[in-house]
Structures are given as C-alpha cells and as structure tokens.
Amino acid sequence: MKQVVVLSGKGGTGKTSLVAAFAHLAAANHVPDAPSASQIRLVLVDADVDASNLELVLQPRQLEAHDFVAGELAVVDPELCSGCGVCETVCRFDAISIPSAPGPAYARVDEFACEGCAACLYACPQQAIHMQPQLVGQWFRSVTPYGPLFHAALRPGAENSGKLVTLVKQMARFLALDNSYPLVLVDGPPGIGCPAISAAAGADMVLIVTEPSVAGLHDFERAWGVAHHFGIPVAAVINKADICPQGTQQIERFCHEKKIPLLGIIPFDVAVTHAMSSGRPVTAVGGPAARAMCTVWDAFLQRLGNLE
Amino acid sequence: MRIAVASGKGGTGKTTIATGLALALEDRPVLFLDCDVEAPNAHLILRPELIWRQQVDRPVPVVNQTRCTGCGHCAEICRYHAIAVMSGKVLVFPELCHGCGSCVANCPEAALSEYGRPLGVLEAGSTKTGITFARGVLEIGELSASPIIRQLKKWAVRTELFPHALSPEAVEIRDAPPGTSCPVVETLRGADFALLVSEPTPFGLHDLRLIVELVHEMNLPAGVIINRDMANDGALERFCVEANLPVLMRIPLERDIGQALAAGQPLTAVRPAYGMALRNLFEHIQLLEARGIRT
Structure with missing residues (x-):
C-alpha cells in the first residue's frame, strides 16, 4: 500500500481539483478522449481540516461522524x-x-x-x-462514487489541526490495509507548518501542485524543502501553466536542478471552475485541463509503480 | 487602525489585496505585516529592503542529569507529551514542546533549565515608497507558525522599526495565512477589522463561511472583497446579505490581471484605477470600524 500526499505551499493552486480528478480517473475509464486511463482502488483523505473542500466535488454519503476532542x-x-x-x-x-x-x-x-x-x-x-x-471538531467516514473518503471539520479557530490530520490519515490507512487498497491519496493543506507536516508524515510520495506565479514558485521551493527535509520523494505538477510561460520555465528549471520528476503541465481552463460549481471532478466534464490531467494521471501511476 | 486580510480558502487573492491596499494608502504611515509565515509572498510584490533581523526561539527544557532524580513529575505535568521518563532517565521531545515552562517551574530538584530552539526569523525594512515592511519566516521542518506571528506583531510595532507606530494616522495591514486554525487566530487577534477576500465558487463560499464564523466569534467587524468575479449562481452574495457582511469591492476574473499578478506586479500597477478604489475601500472600512460591533 502506498500513501501519496498532495501539497502546494501556496494555497489555491488546484490541489483539490487535481485530487478529485485523480479519484474519478482511478475509479473507471470515464474519459473517452483520454490517451489511456487506468483503474486503481484507492482510499481518499481530505487533510485540509480547517478548509475541507474535497467533499464539495466528490458528493460523499456520510457513514460515520465522530467527535474530536483534543x-x-x-x-x-x-x-x-x-x-x-x-x-x-x-x-x-x-x-x-x-x-x-x-x-x-x-x-x-x-x-x-x-x-x-x-x-x-x-x-x-x-x-x-x-x-x-x-x-475541537469532528471527523467522518464517507463513501463517494470513487471510493471511501475520510474527512474532518475543525471548529474555526481551534487548535490541534495536526492531530486531526494524523487521525483521519490513520483511519484511512487502517481501512486500506484491511481491505488491500493499493493507494491512499491525501489532499493536503496549504502551507508548510503543523498540518502540512502531519499530512506528509509517513508518505511514500509528496505530489506538489504549483502554479507559475512568483508566489507559486517561492512556495513550491518551501514545500519541496519540507519533503526533502523528511526524506520523502517528490513529484510535481504545474497547474495554470499558460498564465505565465516564463514562470513555468522557471519551475521546470528548478525541477531539473533538484531532480524532481515533473508529471505534467495543466493549462488554465474555466471548465475547472465550472466543474467545481456543478460539484463534479473536471475530468467528468472535459476540456483542455481535464485532458492534461489524464496525462498527469498516467505519469503518476507510472511513478507510483517505480516507487520502492 | 489594524486591518487583517484573511480568506479561509487559499489563493483567493489576500496578498494581492493587502499589498494593493498598502500601496494605495501612500499618504499615510503604513506598516505591512506578512503573517503567512509558512508561505510568505508579500515581499515578492512590495520588494522591501530587509535590514532588520531577529531570530524567534522557543524555550525548550534541558535536563541537568546530576540533579535529576528521575521522579517523573515533569512528564506528568507536561500537557503535550513532550517529556517522557524511561528507566529513570528524562527524554525531551523538542518538536512537541510548546515552551510553556511548567516543567522547569515545577521540578522539585530544579534540574531543568531552558535553551532557545530556533523556530524561524523575523525580518523588516522599508519599501521604496516608504512602507514599513515586516515578515516572519518559519524554518523548514518546524511545526509552529503561531509563536512567530505572535512575536512579529510585537516586534514590528516598536518605534525604532516603525517610527509612526504611535501616530493616529498609522495603518497596520496584516496579510493572514489561509485556513481558520491557530495561525489565523493569532493574525486576527488585536486587529480592528477583518477584510475577507473570497471568490464566487463553492470552495470560496464554503471557506468564507468558516472564516466568518471565526471573526464573529472574535467580535471583529468585517467586510468582503469578491475577487475573480464572474457570472455565477449568486450564492456568495446571498450569504453576504444573510450574514450582514458588506461587499466592499469586486475584481473581475480577467486573464491579463491574473497574468500581471503572477509576474509579481502589484494590483495598483496592473490597473491604476484600483488605487482610488482601494482608498475608497479604506474610508469605508474606517466608517464600518467606527460603528463596529466590538465592545
């Protein structure tokens, strides 16, 4: 069983949209014009416990709710x-x-x-x-059309987000081990502090979603720094890549320098926002970003196969 | 006047608004605090010359083995499980320690003392246009952002760093981290107004609800900026009406604005008209703060 955590450093680069697309692609070959799509059973975790948004696109049905006292x-x-x-x-x-x-x-x-x-x-x-x-909050076990989901809601202003992240990840891990799921996919929080480190702890790979803005690159370097600090392999994806082509080149150079495999680049596409507004993964809607995500998904699976 | 720019969701444009506002208020003494110590970005836009520097340490216990009797009182006292006693030997886990000092104060043998464990740094200086700028930077691999923000707020308002600290005209602008947990609370504590930046998407609305819950609990007056505005189902605005939150400004979703901001240009340079809009926004905030709900 492999555990992959999606981080970004900077917020709003598209972590959740990518995780939702991955969940959709993992479940079945839904996308007719995808180059190839591969199925894999996975357990999903939303580790952004103080701004959890994955549930808004995965339409989960809640099976259990538990209080979190800490x-x-x-x-x-x-x-x-x-x-x-x-x-x-x-x-x-x-x-x-x-x-x-x-x-x-x-x-x-x-x-x-x-x-x-x-x-x-x-x-x-x-x-x-x-x-x-x-x-300080609640955590939930749910099912989505694409697999089980563990998520949580930290009370606004509360402390102990790191502990809650650790808890939902642990629950997902147990389920994955008990039922031979080959992958736990964790939608991480922004930043590089307590909740991000708790999300990355024990991961087999950190996938960093960045964007070609000065802030995106700056925070990508910091997120990479954290994964590197804890000795976790990193792969990267550049989202909204065409917004600033020079920025994309800078990120590519940084990846090359640090030997970070770049799994693909995704163009800016309003279809991502429209998909979110209709509560669906973008790959269920289609468009340039969805097609790019299919390619990224294939590269991701290949990378996952090479991990050991 | 202390304005905290927050959002709940990341990437909605907090830094764009906070830096734009700082630049627009050029005729006032402005102190800019980048409180997003995990992912600080405002310096990339304001480009200050950073000349002041201060390390932020957390006091962490260290054991004097000759005095320690291994009684285990320190481990019982610590609420963070940062101390364990195994076969009479005290083990400290510095990354779990909050630096409260209880173990040191309560050791019956006075066998514990403290050393400073570096968590990050504070840096400050001024921009070309005279904005006093200060930021905190969390060390890679460290967990705790809040103590750095707490120190930053105290450190930057000293008059040697910000000569206008005591002027009634002075404006402090705090750029908050995303989310609604402890680092955001630390940024909002002591602010006079919460300027909330959202976008008309389900993610934007979901996270705006959470941050609004927090600012209400903290008794802070607040208003909303709708960024990347476009045709939408109106849910964000309905929420603002229901929650009695004034919509103070809108910025449309336009590709060239996004491109220029990505390249590190301030909003006021991309579209100079926003300079005036932000000055009007500030006047609006002053009115709202004056009849604010704070006690």
Whole structure:
C-alpha cells in the first residue's frame, strides 16, 4: 500500500481539483478522449481540516461522524480566584489576565490565546483553575462514487489541526490495509507548518501542485524543502501553466536542478471552475485541463509503480 | 487602525489585496505585516529592503542529569507529551514542546533549565515608497507558525522599526495565512477589522463561511472583497446579505490581471484605477470600524 500526499505551499493552486480528478480517473475509464486511463482502488483523505473542500466535488454519503476532542482550556472559578495575578505572570501566551475593570477582580482566560499548557493551574495558590477538554471538531467516514473518503471539520479557530490530520490519515490507512487498497491519496493543506507536516508524515510520495506565479514558485521551493527535509520523494505538477510561460520555465528549471520528476503541465481552463460549481471532478466534464490531467494521471501511476 | 486580510480558502487573492491596499494608502504611515509565515509572498510584490533581523526561539527544557532524580513529575505535568521518563532517565521531545515552562517551574530538584530552539526569523525594512515592511519566516521542518506571528506583531510595532507606530494616522495591514486554525487566530487577534477576500465558487463560499464564523466569534467587524468575479449562481452574495457582511469591492476574473499578478506586479500597477478604489475601500472600512460591533 502506498500513501501519496498532495501539497502546494501556496494555497489555491488546484490541489483539490487535481485530487478529485485523480479519484474519478482511478475509479473507471470515464474519459473517452483520454490517451489511456487506468483503474486503481484507492482510499481518499481530505487533510485540509480547517478548509475541507474535497467533499464539495466528490458528493460523499456520510457513514460515520465522530467527535474530536483534543487539547484543554484553562477555566477560572471566580468564587475561588483572589485576583492575585500569579497566573498572568506565568502564562507565556498572554492568555490570562486580571482585568482592571471595577468590581471584584478575577482572572479571565482568552480562549483564543490559551494553549492548554496548565502553567496557570500549577501556579495558582487558590487552586481556582481547572482544565477543560475541548471539542475541537469532528471527523467522518464517507463513501463517494470513487471510493471511501475520510474527512474532518475543525471548529474555526481551534487548535490541534495536526492531530486531526494524523487521525483521519490513520483511519484511512487502517481501512486500506484491511481491505488491500493499493493507494491512499491525501489532499493536503496549504502551507508548510503543523498540518502540512502531519499530512506528509509517513508518505511514500509528496505530489506538489504549483502554479507559475512568483508566489507559486517561492512556495513550491518551501514545500519541496519540507519533503526533502523528511526524506520523502517528490513529484510535481504545474497547474495554470499558460498564465505565465516564463514562470513555468522557471519551475521546470528548478525541477531539473533538484531532480524532481515533473508529471505534467495543466493549462488554465474555466471548465475547472465550472466543474467545481456543478460539484463534479473536471475530468467528468472535459476540456483542455481535464485532458492534461489524464496525462498527469498516467505519469503518476507510472511513478507510483517505480516507487520502492 | 489594524486591518487583517484573511480568506479561509487559499489563493483567493489576500496578498494581492493587502499589498494593493498598502500601496494605495501612500499618504499615510503604513506598516505591512506578512503573517503567512509558512508561505510568505508579500515581499515578492512590495520588494522591501530587509535590514532588520531577529531570530524567534522557543524555550525548550534541558535536563541537568546530576540533579535529576528521575521522579517523573515533569512528564506528568507536561500537557503535550513532550517529556517522557524511561528507566529513570528524562527524554525531551523538542518538536512537541510548546515552551510553556511548567516543567522547569515545577521540578522539585530544579534540574531543568531552558535553551532557545530556533523556530524561524523575523525580518523588516522599508519599501521604496516608504512602507514599513515586516515578515516572519518559519524554518523548514518546524511545526509552529503561531509563536512567530505572535512575536512579529510585537516586534514590528516598536518605534525604532516603525517610527509612526504611535501616530493616529498609522495603518497596520496584516496579510493572514489561509485556513481558520491557530495561525489565523493569532493574525486576527488585536486587529480592528477583518477584510475577507473570497471568490464566487463553492470552495470560496464554503471557506468564507468558516472564516466568518471565526471573526464573529472574535467580535471583529468585517467586510468582503469578491475577487475573480464572474457570472455565477449568486450564492456568495446571498450569504453576504444573510450574514450582514458588506461587499466592499469586486475584481473581475480577467486573464491579463491574473497574468500581471503572477509576474509579481502589484494590483495598483496592473490597473491604476484600483488605487482610488482601494482608498475608497479604506474610508469605508474606517466608517464600518467606527460603528463596529466590538465592545
């Protein structure tokens, strides 16, 4: 079983559109004018847990929903708090303070800043603080027309996105191992920090979707840097390649320099947006981008076969 | 006035708007903060000369083996499982540590101290047109973006770096990372207004809903810019009406705008008319902020 994670560094380069197309192509030879299409059974994961969009194009039917409880928040008992302010001095996240408002002074917690470290609890001489576990989101097991999907919804503003990413990936992995799926395909988050690293952990390949803008190239280099740092093989796809041909050449040069296999280039095509608006993978709609994605899919499968 | 430009979905045009706004407000003292420390891009458009530099460290515990008795109190205290005690020996996992200092403060043998583990850097300078620019850059392979953003916000507003920090005319523009999790929260904390950039697609709308939920919870006044506007089913605008969010500006989907932005040109150079539109937008934001819902 192989696990492939799609990253980009920069957001909005087309990770989800490509993953949806791959899911569609993997399930069957739907595209009549594709050069060739190959079927493979796969388990899908949406690891962009704070902006999960894969479900909008794959029309999943939810089978299970589970609460995700992670991390804690400091809670002050105003009856016990003497307002001494020791908590404020030990908190390194500026998350607890004694407001100088008139009336009885007691500590208030800024729940957006609290990291649940409990430093205030350990330091409080009145034992006025306790920690409360946080329900920070939900995760789901669903079926799509193209295979099972594991996805999640982190509560806006919540922490622990990395843990939730790890959880949905693990669930997908178990299912894949139990049922001999040869591929787990993970739609990753943008960026290169906690959720992106959690998504890439344990992957057999990172597929980077980039675009030929100055920002796209800059962030491609950073995303590649992360995969390289963790020793994960990388392949790349250039999306919206014709928007800036010089930028595409620059990316090609970078790929050549770093020996990153370039699986293909995809032109800008409004059909991608239209497909998204009708809730379908673009390969189910057709057009220049869809045809290019078929070629990329073939190159991807070949690359996957060569991994060991 | 502190304006945070956010979106939920990535690639909707946050940096385009944030840099365009900074350039349009040329007659005011502007501090630009690139808070997308995982994928910072605003410098590619504003092209500042970066002359200030500051490393961001996270304090991480280190064990004095001669003092440590292996009692395991530190491992019990740590809420992040960053310390384990195995056969009387303390093991620290620095990448899990949040740097809260509880283990150090509560060790009965005073056997723990801290060292600074580098997470990234802060850099600052000015652009040719006089914008003070500062950004954070997360080290490749590091997990935590939020502490860098937290430091960036404090570091950049010192008067030695931004001489107009205390001027009532000063405008701070924060370019937020995508998503709605902790780095976005850190960027929005302390802002006066959330300028939300979306696009009329199902992905754009889905993620706008999430960021709107967050700014409402944080009690921030907000408005929306519809980028890459084109014929659509009107769902995005219906949502804005329902959520009582003013649509402050629209930028149509046009290939030549996209091409010029991709090459690193600012919006105000691609279409100078947007300079005036962005100045009007700023005045609109000032009005909205003045009668904002903040307490």
